[in-house]
Every structure is written in C-alpha cells, then in structure tokens.
Amino acid sequence: DTAVSQTPKYLVTQMGNDKSIKCEQNLGHDTMYWYKQDSKKFLKIMFSYNNKELIINETVPNRFSPKSPDKAHLNLHINSLELGDSAVYFCASSTGLAGPYEQYFGPGTRLTVT
Amino acid sequence: KNEVEQSPQNLTAQEGEFITINCSYSVGISALHWLQQHPGGGIVSLFMLSSGKKKHGRLIATINIQEKHSSLHITASHPRDSAVYICAVKAAGNKLTFGGGTRVLVKP
Numbered sequence: 326d327t328a329v330s331q332t333p334k335y336l337v338t339q340m341g342n343d344k345s346i347k348c349e350q351n352l353g354h355d356t357m358y359w360y361k362q363d364s365k366k367f368l369k370i371m372f373s374y375n376n377k378e379l380i381i382n383e384t385v386p387n388r389f390s391p392k393s394p395d396k397a398h399l400n401l402h403i404n405s406l407e408l409g410d411s412a413v414y415f416c417a418s419s420t421g422l423a424g425p426y427e428q429y430f431g432p433g434t435r436l437t438v439t
Numbered sequence: 440k441n442e443v444e445q446s447p448q449n450l451t452a453q454e455g456e457f458i459t460i461n462c463s464y465s466v467g468i469s470a471l472h473w474l475q476q477h478p479g480g481g482i483v484s485l486f487m488l489s490s491g492k493k494k495h496g497r498l499i500a501t502i503n504i505q506e507k508h509s510s511l512h513i514t515a516s517h518p519r520d521s522a523v524y525i526c527a528v529k530a531a532g533n534k535l536t537f538g539g540g541t542r543v544l545v546k547p
Contacts, residue, residue: 425470
C-alpha cells in the first residue's frame with residue numbers, strides 16, 4: 326500500500342536521450358511536487374502541481390517538462406539528457422499547497438547519465 | 440548564504456546520548472518541516488511546525504518564530520537513528536526551501 330510510488334527506481338542512460346519518470350500517489354492529495362537532490366544531497370524544488378495545474382516552476386531547463394494527466398499522477402519528462410542531470414529525483418504529495426500540510430515523499434529515482 | 444542553515448553538518452554520538460540539531464532561517468515562514476533521510480535514500484516527514492513544540496516518541500521538535508530558529512532533539516539515541524536530518528521551511532510562493540542536512544551517526 327505504497328502512498329507515493331515512483332518508477333523506475335534506477336535509470337541509467339546516455340547523454341542526449343529522452344527519458345521519463347513516473348509518479349503516482351494514492352492518498353487523494355491535490356498537490357504534487359518534483360524535487361531534485363544533487364550529489365551533495367541538497368534538495369531543491371523543481372515543480373509543483375495543484376489539481377493538475379502548474380503552480381511552481383523553478384528555474385529548471387525547459388528540457389524538463391512535467392505532465393499531470395490527473396491529480397494522482399505527476400510524470401517528469403526529460404529531453405536531451407546531460408551529465409549534469411544525474412541526481413536523485415523525488416516526487417512528493419500533500420493535501421494542498423497553501424496551508425501547513427505535511428508532504429509525503431516517494432522513494433526516489435536515481436538517474437545516472439553517462 | 441542559504442536561506443536555511445543547519446548545524447552541525449555532521450554529528451557522531453554514542454548510543455543513549457541526547458542529540459540536538461539546529462536550524463536557522465532568514466525569511467518569514469508559514470511552516471517548518473523536519474525530514475529524515477535514511478542511508479537507503481527514502482525521505483520521511485518527522486514533524487511539521489508553525490509554533491511551539493511537538494513530540495513523537497524519542498523525537499522532540501521546537502520552533503521559535505521570533506528568533507527564526509528550530510531545534511530537533513533525539514533523546515536516548517539509538518543506532519537506528521543514524522540518518523540525515525533535513526530542515527525545510529515553507530515561505531513565500533508556498534514552496535519548500537531545504538537546509539543542507541545534518542548527518543547523524545549513532546554508535547553502539
């Protein structure tokens with residue numbers, strides 16, 4: 326009964342390829358997020374969706390495109406992968422966006438670009 | 440300078456010791472989160488605070504809004520508490536800004 330799930334857990338690919346990471350939550354939450362954790366373990370927000378609408382879009386290269394087909398899913402597509410994209414990507418969800426809501430994290434996807 | 444600063448960066452304790460991790464932030468916030476990341480990589484939310492103090496088992500989190508400071512305490516520490524503890528604040532724009540984490544190692 327995983328609350329927030331991500332696939333794949335590991336992704337190894339070559340520079341220039343296009344890849345997707347999928348995220349699903351079964352908590353009935355309205356808000357979903359993508360975070361990037363770099364090699365120094367520093368977490369940073371990338372995107373946030375609320376009810377399928379893009380709310381937060383940090384200064385992320387436009388090679389990264391989130392897609393939310395419904396409230397329970399937020400997928401991350403990455404085009405023309407670069408070495409610097411290697412990181413762990415975490416999906417998360419919360420009840421809402423504006424309030425003091427706890428966030429629930431997925432297990433992470435370790436992306437390695439060679 | 441990061442908006443969220445944690446100290447110490449690394450901490451080693453003997454089993455049973457009392458551990459304190461500090462988090463200072465420089466912006467107005469609506470909430471502060473304490474997260475735990477285990478060596479396997481998963482992230483778990485421990486606390487969310489907007490004022491005062493919360494306790495869960497051996498973990499205690501406090502926040503002083505006026506001083507822009509929060510502490511996470513672990514009482515009677517155990518090797519299974521070994522993890523990275525991350526402070527995150529929710530500020531303008533409703534986004535979380537994270538501290539650099541405190542790596543805690545509890546030795547038996």
